[in-house]
Amino acid sequence: MINKFVPGVLALALLAACSHPEPVAEAPRPVLVKVLAGAPVAGGAVYSGEVRARYESDLSFRIAGKIVERKVDVGSVVKPGQVLARLDPTDAGLSAEAARAQLAAARNEYVFAKAEMERYRDLVGRNFVSRSVLEAKEATYKSAAARVEQAQAQATVAGNQAGYTSLVADQAGVITAVSGEVGQVVKDGTPVLRLAREGEREVLIGVPESRIADLRKSGQVLVRLWARPDASLKGRVREIAPAADAATRTYAVRISIVDSTPDVQLGMTANVILPSDSGRDGALLVPASAVFEHQGGSAVWVMQAEGELVKPVLRSVSVVQYREDGVLLGGGVKAGETIAVAGVHKIVAGQALKPVAEGKPAAAALPVAVKAGG
Structure with a gap:
């Protein structure tokens, strides 16, 4: 009786063994990395602003x-x-025509008053009329001449008004x-x-009152466009507002770009960096997402290449300054090294990762099926 069930049991066991899914080996996880710039970044206070023209006019x-x-x-x-x-030039044109008509009428009156004055001068010379009558005609002539000048001025103004359309x-x-x-x-x-x-370009920034004194002392500053983060332009403080803005309580400061180039366009966003006086110059700028807290200090993941993959190594760093465009590191890393810039809290030391350069799309990590033996 037992021998009858043995083949069935063996068949079921074999079927169950073959029904297990094939094991899947996970592909290396991608990690977003960045190579630290070869040139150190100048330290100091950073203010964001907008590129504007030095001279702007409201036209009306x-x-x-x-x-x-x-x-x-x-x-x-x-x-x-x-x-x-x-x-619409209609009204201005009608006013100009009316002024010209008044000028023509005033000239006619002037011509008549002049002729009357000359005729009465002749009559006075012959003693046909009294001197007082001539004086009245002379006064009329002078009034007519004044009205011509007045009408001429009004016609000129009306003509200008027509041009102002x-x-x-x-x-x-x-x-x-x-x-x-x-x-x-x-x-x-x-x-x-x-x-x-056209002409000089400058950056308009808002500076708190606690930094105004430092700004007045600084001779030249650096200007870095967001569109060109690797290029630095020289700037100088041209104007500091005498009063703070009522809403923001900051002082409007205009920074002239000394070596402006044609690609510095109006409306661009720029960072103005004040020179450092505390030994901050020479620090390396890294994205804020690359720095994390570790055992009471700051750290980053430095990537060591192993063929096509990389392995993360924990590296303690010294933070010099947190800025809007990143974090300044004064030590712990050096130019040319590759660091992780995203997902740093999920990285484990020693695990194999696939590097993806910042700015490039990461390829989808597909699981690789591994066939079981047999």
Whole structure:
């Protein structure tokens, strides 16, 4: 009886053994890494700001009216004498015509008053009229001459008013703001466009009052664009606001870019770095995500290459300064070394990892199936 069940039991055992899933070996996890820059970063206080033109002008019409045409948009490059916008010229044209008509009438009165004065001078010379009548004619002539001058001035003003219906650029530059649209009725002096003139570029930053004294002492500062983090431009403090902003309680400071290049565009974000006076210069700048706390200190994962993979090694570092663009490290790492910049809290010392350079997409880590023996 037992011999009858043995083959069945063996078959079930064999079937159960074959039904186990094949073991899967995990592929090395990817890790985002970055090679530390070869050039040290200058230490010191860092302030973020916006690139602006040194000279900016609000453009407006000199008369009131309805905008019927706008020929530029934000970002348009304009030249001196270029027409930017126009007002409805109907009313201004009618005023100019009325002024010209008044001028013509005043000239006619002047011609008549002059002829009358000359005729009465002849009559006085012949003793046909009294001297007082001539004096009255001379007074009328002078009044007519004054009215001609007045009408001439009014006609000139009216002509100028007709010309003011066109908003013309007086300087070369770039339009940075538009506040007037077609169909809008504006008063005289209402800003319609903003023009940033060509030439010197500067960075506008806000500095707390505790740092104003240090800023006044500093001769030159460094300017680093977010679009070009590896390039440093020289700057100098040009202007410090005499009063703090009521909302932010910071002082507006304008930093002129001494060696500006054509790729320094308006509106770019830039960092202004004050020179350090405490031996901070020469520190290495690393992403803030690369630094973590370990046993009461700061540390990073330094990657050691092993073929195509890397193995993390814990390295204690000394933090010089936390900044908006990263962390300045004064020791523990050196230029050229590779560090992990993401997921540092999930890394285990000695594990094999697949490095992915910062800025490059990581390939999906697919599990590799390993066939079981037999």
